[in-house]
Amino acid sequence: MNDQPRRRRPQHSSRPGSGPRKPYRSPSPDPVRRLAWDALRAVDERDAYANLVLPALLREAEKKGPFDRRDAALATELVYGTLRRRGTYDAVIAACVDRPLREVDPPVLDVLSLGAHQLLGTRIPTHAAVSATVELAREVVGDGRSKFVNAVLRKIAADDLDGWLSRVAPPYDEDAEDHLAVVHSHPRWVVSALWDALGGGRAGIEELLTADNERPQVTLVARPGRSTVDELADAVGEFAEPGQWSPYALRLADGGDPAALDAVREGRAGVQDEGSQLVALALAAAPLDGPDRRWLDACAGPGGKAALLAALAAGRGAAVVASEKLPHRARLVARTLAGNPGPYQVVTADGTRPAWREGAFDRVLVDVPCSGLGALRRRPESRWRRRPQDVAAFGPLQRDLLRSALRAVRVGGVVGYATCSPHPAETRVVVDDVLRGRSGTPAAAAELIDARPLMPGVPDLGDGPDVQLWPHRHGTDAMYLALLRRTA
Numbered sequence: 001m002n003d004q005p006r007r008r009r010p011q012h013s014s015r016p017g018s019g020p021r022k023p024y025r026s027p028s029p030d031p032v033r034r035l036a037w038d039a040l041r042a043v044d045e046r047d048a049y050a051n052l053v054l055p056a057l058l059r060e061a062e063k064k065g066p067f068d069r070r071d072a073a074l075a076t077e078l079v080y081g082t083l084r085r086r087g088t089y090d091a092v093i094a095a096c097v098d099r100p101l102r103e104v105d106p107p108v109l110d111v112l113s114l115g116a117h118q119l120l121g122t123r124i125p126t127h128a129a130v131s132a133t134v135e136l137a138r139e140v141v142g143d144g145r146s147k148f149v150n151a152v153l154r155k156i157a158a159d160d161l162d163g164w165l166s167r168v169a170p171p172y173d174e175d176a177e178d179h180l181a182v183v184h185s186h187p188r189w190v191v192s193a194l195w196d197a198l199g200g201g202r203a204g205i206e207e208l209l210t211a212d213n214e215r216p217q218v219t220l221v222a223r224p225g226r227s228t229v230d231e232l233a234d235a236v237g238e239f240a241e242p243g244q245w246s247p248y249a250l251r252l253a254d255g256g257d258p259a260a261l262d263a264v265r266e267g268r269a270g271v272q273d274e275g276s277q278l279v280a281l282a283l284a285a286a287p288l289d290g291p292d293r294r295w296l297d298a299c300a301g302p303g304g305k306a307a308l309l310a311a312l313a314a315g316r317g318a319a320v321v322a323s324e325k326l327p328h329r330a331r332l333v334a335r336t337l338a339g340n341p342g343p344y345q346v347v348t349a350d351g352t353r354p355a356w357r358e359g360a361f362d363r364v365l366v367d368v369p370c371s372g373l374g375a376l377r378r379r380p381e382s383r384w385r386r387r388p389q390d391v392a393a394f395g396p397l398q399r400d401l402l403r404s405a406l407r408a409v410r411v412g413g414v415v416g417y418a419t420c421s422p423h424p425a426e427t428r429v430v431v432d433d434v435l436r437g438r439s440g441t442p443a444a445a446a447e448l449i450d451a452r453p454l455m456p457g458v459p460d461l462g463d464g465p466d467v468q469l470w471p472h473r474h475g476t477d478a479m480y481l482a483l484l485r486r487t488a
């Protein structure tokens, strides 16, 4: 939610006798809303990612100026909020236009969604939201269509969000998933998939869907041996809040800027969700007999977990190989690991066709590509891009990568299988299939280790031996971790 915008429309004085009359010029459009609309168009038209396109647009706007931090904060809220709540706003807009939404021109629909978010999802006063959005429409889609925008926004403004939801969402008792999909702005199949994964009744799934619509706090990791939480807290000052679970975590209150910190610029600290920190820490803490000198991250890009593993490994005299299939992501890994005090190597390799000999490592992390259903808070557009078939499509690769990881580790060594999805088809079912040798491959010689004690102090991790984190329970992404020990 946001306060009312500070940017006033320019005043056009036409007082008689106050000098020569200037020709009338329509008010210049608000750069914050124009920037937000440009970002929405890039996401829709070019399949851009909001978290990449928005910072670039903000940098450009700041260069051109005047455009300050509060403008940037409002633009960010407008873009992220509009994308997250798109499902709800589409249902409301559909009720206000006399044709199917697919027949509304996408640039016009983006203006309408932006207007709907201001009216129903922020504290921007109605008159300001309507006039600024109609002004934007005039600039970007023309005079004629701005009248249509004006008419639709006035209909939307006639009620508040709760009022609209009671009209456009089907009653829960008639169709629970559809109701939740409209009220919490998730595609119906995602509601269904998350509910299957979570289990339980209405309260739990509502809490999860609500958490998905909240902006996650920025969390920092102080890479051990390279910086400390105290150093970060001193640098962050009033914006510092303690991490909840990881001893290396520090959370930033609204207004804290990670890029302004020396430790982050120098790679001694980074931005990393606590769920990701817990996964790396649990793998590093898994009990091991025998040597503990060589660690592998087989799917390392962009390198967050690899950097934490490498810092921990350095403290124990172990070396890390960080491997990534895509060259541009391997370059990101190299950048993230630069300056690590212990030995490490970044390689570009397909984890299913290993560039290392069998049994070469003592610990292996395989953080597989997945649907990302556990990180919906972070990528506001991803829920609308994903398709149900994506979940199954990752399955064969996930199984291959886990089997290869089990070959890469020595007998007695430990593999961590991680996903940023809580969907059973990407988590337990994959692990189970590999352990039992389903789908025509022999059973893997491995056993599950209880991962729960390796996340000390973290409650509600499930029945084990694997763990599932949740945004609404732990304030983290919905990371999954299974730990397997190779037995032969």
Ligand SMILES: C[S@@+](CC[C@H](N)C(=O)[O-])C[C@H]1O[C@@H](n2cnc3c(N)ncnc32)[C@H](O)[C@@H]1O
Binding pocket: 276, 298, 299, 300, 301, 302, 303, 304, 305, 306, 323, 324, 325, 326, 329, 349, 350, 351, 352, 367, 368, 369, 370, 420
């Ligand atoms: C979930 S991400 C890993 C995130 C990473 N562990 C981190 O914390 O920054 C999965 C990565 O696996 C990579 N990948 C996909 N297929 C791969 C393969 N066959 N071999 C190795 N890496 C692969 C993707 O490019 C992506 O960078």
